[in-house]
Amino acid sequence: MIISIPKETIAGETRVAATPETVKKFIALGLEVSVESKAGLAAGFSDDVYLKAGAKICSSSDEFFRSADIILAINAPEADKIKLCKNGAVIVAHFNVKQNKDSLGYLAQKSLTCLALDLIPRISRAQSMDVLSSQSNLAGYKAVIKAVDEIRRAVPFMITAGGTVPPAKVLVLGAGVAGLQAIATAKRLGAQVFASDVRAAAKEQVESLGAKFLVVDVEENLESDGGYAKEASKEYQQRQKELVAKQLSQTDIAITTALIPGKKAPILITNEMLKNMPDGAVVVDLASASGGNVEGVKDGQSTQIFGVKVIGYSQAVCDLAQTASELFARNVYNFVSTYWNKELKSFDWHLEDEIIKAACFIDNGEMK
Numbered sequence: 001m002i003i004s005i006p007k008e009t010i011a012g013e014t015r016v017a018a019t020p021e022t023v024k025k026f027i028a029l030g031l032e033v034s035v036e037s038k039a040g041l042a043a044g045f046s047d048d049v050y051l052k053a054g055a056k057i058c059s060s061s062d063e064f065f066r067s068a069d070i071i072l073a074i075n076a077p078e079a080d081k082i083k084l085c086k087n088g089a090v091i092v093a094h095f096n097v098k099q100n101k102d103s104l105g106y107l108a109q110k111s112l113t114c115l116a117l118d119l120i121p122r123i124s125r126a127q128s129m130d131v132l133s134s135q136s137n138l139a140g141y142k143a144v145i146k147a148v149d150e151i152r153r154a155v156p157f158m159i160t161a162g163g164t165v166p167p168a169k170v171l172v173l174g175a176g177v178a179g180l181q182a183i184a185t186a187k188r189l190g191a192q193v194f195a196s197d198v199r200a201a202a203k204e205q206v207e208s209l210g211a212k213f214l215v216v217d218v219e220e221n222l223e224s225d226g227g228y229a230k231e232a233s234k235e236y237q238q239r240q241k242e243l244v245a246k247q248l249s250q251t252d253i254a255i256t257t258a259l260i261p262g263k264k265a266p267i268l269i270t271n272e273m274l275k276n277m278p279d280g281a282v283v284v285d286l287a288s289a290s291g292g293n294v295e296g297v298k299d300g301q302s303t304q305i306f307g308v309k310v311i312g313y314s315q316a317v318c319d320l321a322q323t324a325s326e327l328f329a330r331n332v333y334n335f336v337s338t339y340w341n342k343e344l345k346s347f348d349w350h351l352e353d354e355i356i357k358a359a360c361f362i363d364n365g366e367m368k
Contacts, residue, residue, distance in 0.1 A: 001345065002032045003336075004068035007039040007061075010075050012300065014042035014321035015328060017072040017093070020053035022333040027054045029340055036064045043321040070347070072332050076114075079106040087111040088364075090349070092336060094118050094131060097361050098262030099290065107362055113349065114362035117335065121358045129335040129355070133177045134327040135317045140181030140257065142316040143284045144170070147253045148189060150302075150309055151282045156190020167192045171247050172211070173268045173293060174257035175202035178286055182255045183211045194247055196240065198258075214247060216240045237266075244268060249276045254283040256293035264291040271295045271305065279307040288312030 003026055005018040016039050018026070023033045033055040037047055047057045058064040065084040071077065073093040077085075085091075087110055095104060095116040107114050117131045127133075148155055151168070158165035170186040172179045175197035183206060186193045193211035195202075203213040216239045248254060248269065254277075259265055265287035274283070274295070285292050288299035292312060296305050299312040317324040339347050339356070351357050361368050 001030075001347075002034055002067055002069045004058075004064060004071050005033070005035045005039050005055075006064065006071060006073055006077060006081070007036045008074050009078060012315050012318055013074060014318045015074050015325045016040040016043045016045065017074050017325075017329060017332055019043075019045060019326055019329040020049045020055075021326070022329040023050060023053040023055045025333055025337070029337060029342060030345055031340075032056070034058050034064065034067065036061060040325070043325040045322075045325070070336070072336070074328065076104065076107065082107060082110065082112070085110055085112060089113075090115065090347070092117065092332060095361070101361070104361075105367065108365050108367045111365040112362060113360065113364055115335075115349070115356070115359045116361050117332070117359070119359045119361065120335070120355055123354070126335075126355050129331050129338075131328055131331045134331055135324060136177040136257075137181045138320050138324050138327070139286055139313075139316040140178035140183075140255070141185045142320055143178070143255045143257075143286055143313060144182050144185040144189070144253075146311065146313060146316065146319075147255065147282045147284045150311065151253060152280050153252065155186075168252040169194070169250060170253045170255070171195070171244070171251045172255045172257070173197075173244065174259075174287075175199070175206050175213075176257060176259075178257040179255070180205055180209065182257065183209045186253070186255075187211065191253070194251075196244060196247075198236065198240070214243050216243060240268075241270075245273045245276065248273050249278075251277060252281055254281070255286070256283065257286045258293050259287050259290055265293050267295055268293040269295065274308045274310070275306040277306070277308050281308045283308055283310045284313050285311065286313055286316060289314035 026033050035050045035055045037057050037059045065081045070090045076095050090113045092115045097116045120126050120129050155168040157167040168191045170191040170193045172182045172195040175195050183193050187210045195206045195211045196214040206213040285294045285297045287293045288297045297310050297312045302311045
């Protein structure tokens with residue numbers, strides 16, 4: 001049984017789905033691990049450290065995919081590689097199914113089974129497998145560091161011989177995993193932090209981190225059963241827009257993190273709001289790959305809009321490739337090892353299991 005780790009091919013992707021740490025753990029289970037040459041190089045893991053961990057290094061990409069029983073990847077392999085896979089192979093990756101399902105049909109051309117890490121349910125048994133949370137946590141941290149590096153002023157309150165420096169004001173829109181980490185990071189740097197979220201339950205979490213929660217005076221349940229945000233009513237959106245606009249007019253740094261699974265990201269900051277922000281302010285949009293929370297944002301680019309620097313930063317975790325890979329790899333190991341039968345030396349992927357039922361969107365070549 002060969003577990004294979006490919007080199008990621010998407011532009012800007014620096015992470016890898018297994019590290020020397022998890023390679024050793026897979027081998028301890030009695031599995032063979034094959035790593036495509038230079039797969040971990042961008043994350044700081046050379047072929048030599050994988051060899052020392054017990055993996056085999058495969059220099060031929062085509063042979064690599066032909067021999068794989070289970071492929072562990074950050075993103076779905078490309079169509080030309082899928083054609084090489086053997087029937088019955090299993091792919092475990094982040095497929096972003098809810099947003100990309102129509103474009104993932106090529107994965108069903110062979111009798112493959114595809115398990116999407118992004119579909120793993122948010123239940124207690126699956127917490128250690130939650131790649132969305134581990135990666136979002138890092139993204140929230142890195143977004144603040146990016147903004148602080150770009151802004152032209154100091155962040156913490158200071159009393160100096162030249163006078164007093166007030167703390168920078170930071171506004172975080174969306175208080176999920178990424179938003180909460182952004183709040184915590186900004187507070188540690190000494191900023192005065194404000195936050196907004198459509199989920200009322202987020203208020204207590206925001207305030208526990210020392211930030212002020214912007215309360216929209218409209219009673220509406222905007223949290224799904226899975227703990228994600230739902231789309232708000234027009235009345236709520238208008239009230240929130242007014243509240244956010246007022247706060248932005250005196251904000252130095254804004255971090256936006258709001259995503260709705262399977263839908264375009266909601267616009268939270270309009271051009272009119274940007275126009276009223278202080279000159280030199282910085283906005284970092286973590287949702288830019290899904291359309292963005294900021295009007296006019298360009299994913300992967302920095303744009304000046306009315307004197308405000310707007311940064312589309314959906315690949316923030318790729319700038320923390322080593323740590324991001326370590327966390328992702330542990331999540332993947334926890335998922336895969338749960339279904340490994342060491343005595344029978346085989347995997348038990350049964351659809352009756354709550355986690356597998358949710359994650360499996362292609363079963364033996366059949367799109368679900």
